Amino acid sequence: MSLMAVDGLPCQELVELVTDYLEGALAPDVVQRFERHLLDCPFCDEYLAQIRRTIALTGRLRVDDLDPVARDSLLHAFRRWRDTERDEV
Secondary structure, three states, rough: OOEEOOOEEEHHHHHHHHHHHOOOOOOOOHHHHHHHHHOOOOOHHHHHHHHHHHHHOOOOOOOOHOOOHHHHHHHHHHHHHHHHHHHHO
């Protein structure tokens, strides 16, 4: 991933906003900054394209579709990963 910042939006922040962007949950000014970054950063543009392809290939997964044990295991893994990421900062 690039370390560039476009319009004050670093690549890392864009990555953190991708889900909200795809769900239409970002404020209009943030959408503008997000899309300007994509225009100038081929790495983030490709990352967004990969996420879109992943969604298209996997379809939609609802909470009710998950086995409760699998759900708890995934949540535990994500929380552990998030905590590890925070400790490294």
